[in-house]
Amino acid sequence: TAAGTAEEKSKKRYPGEGKGFVEEMRFVAMKLHTKDQAKEGEKEAQEKPLPKWEPTIDGYLKFLVDNAEFRNTGLERAESLAKDLAWFKEEGYSIPEPSSPGLNYSAYVEELSKKDPQAFICHFYNTYFAHTAGGRMIGKKVAEKILNGKELEFYKWDGDLSQLLQNVRDKLNLVAEKWTREEKNHCLEETEKSFKYSGEILRLILS
Ligand code: HEM
Numbered sequence: 068t069a070a071g072t073a074e075e076k077s078k079k080r081y082p083g084e085g086k087g088f089v090e091e092m093r094f095v096a097m098k099l100h101t102k103d104q105a106k107e108g109e110k111e112a113q114e115k116p117l118p119k120w121e122p123t124i125d126g127y128l129k130f131l132v133d134n135a136e137f138r139n140t141g142l143e144r145a146e147s148l149a150k151d152l153a154w155f156k157e158e159g160y161s162i163p164e165p166s167s168p169g170l171n172y173s174a175y176v177e178e179l180s181k182k183d184p185q186a187f188i189c190h191f192y193n194t195y196f197a198h199t200a201g202g203r204m205i206g207k208k209v210a211e212k213i214l215n216g217k218e219l220e221f222y223k224w225d226g227d228l229s230q231l232l233q234n235v236r237d238k239l240n241l242v243a244e245k246w247t248r249e250e251k252n253h254c255l256e257e258t259e260k261s262f263k264y265s266g267e268i269l270r271l272i273l274s
């Protein structure tokens with residue numbers, strides 16, 4: 068079949084294997100970008116055009132709050148998000164309650180954290196690394212368009228970001244060394260869900 072049998076699937080190998088597991092995760096993630104988003108992207112842009120890139124402050128606040136739902140990881144964003152939300156409040160905006168995209172995603176990831184470490188690691192990797200890549204580009208674009216270029220704390224990391232990322236890559240690679248090929252593939256196959264859930268949160272910016 069097109070999807071391949073369970074056995075074929077469990078033995079499937081991905082490029083980057085020799086360079087460590089993070090390279091395999093990155094390969095799968097980059098393919099799920101559109102060409103528009105990243106040079107290495109291969110995904111077809113959606114048939115129905117995305118809504119025009121017109122961020123709103125209320126939508127951006129919903130996006131920031133839903134990201135704050137995501138706790139207990141290494142490259143923590145919660146503290147800087149709290150500062151950003153305090154800043155918006157001072158500016159007179161009311162902070163929305165978390166909405167379903169963030170609540171759904173955090174419930175899903177929390178569930179995985181208890182029962183499916185491989186799938187959980189996939190979300191951990193994609194979320195934190197996405198914030199440092201496309202996330203920063205988005206932050207800049209939104210800031211230019213609706214925040215007079217104000218740089219949010221969300222996009223600032225303590226210390227040298229590339230070093231922080233490399234430390235996390237090393238740790239992820241070490242953890243994955245103990246996994247079987249099947250467990251690695253299970254992790255890689257979760258990437259699509261990571262894009263789906265994050266995409267819903269991302270769209271809040273335009274809501
Ligand atoms: C990397 C853009 C959404 C996960 C990248 C890179 C770009 C990019 C340009 C390449 C960075 C490099 O040169 O190494 C975007 C844009 C997005 C988007 C514009 C949406 C508008 C997402 C989503 C996810 C994601 C939804 C997953 C939840 C990743 C990961 C990397 C990456 C894991 C690799 C980072 C690394 O190697 O350090 N993205 N991206 N991206 N993106 Fe995205």
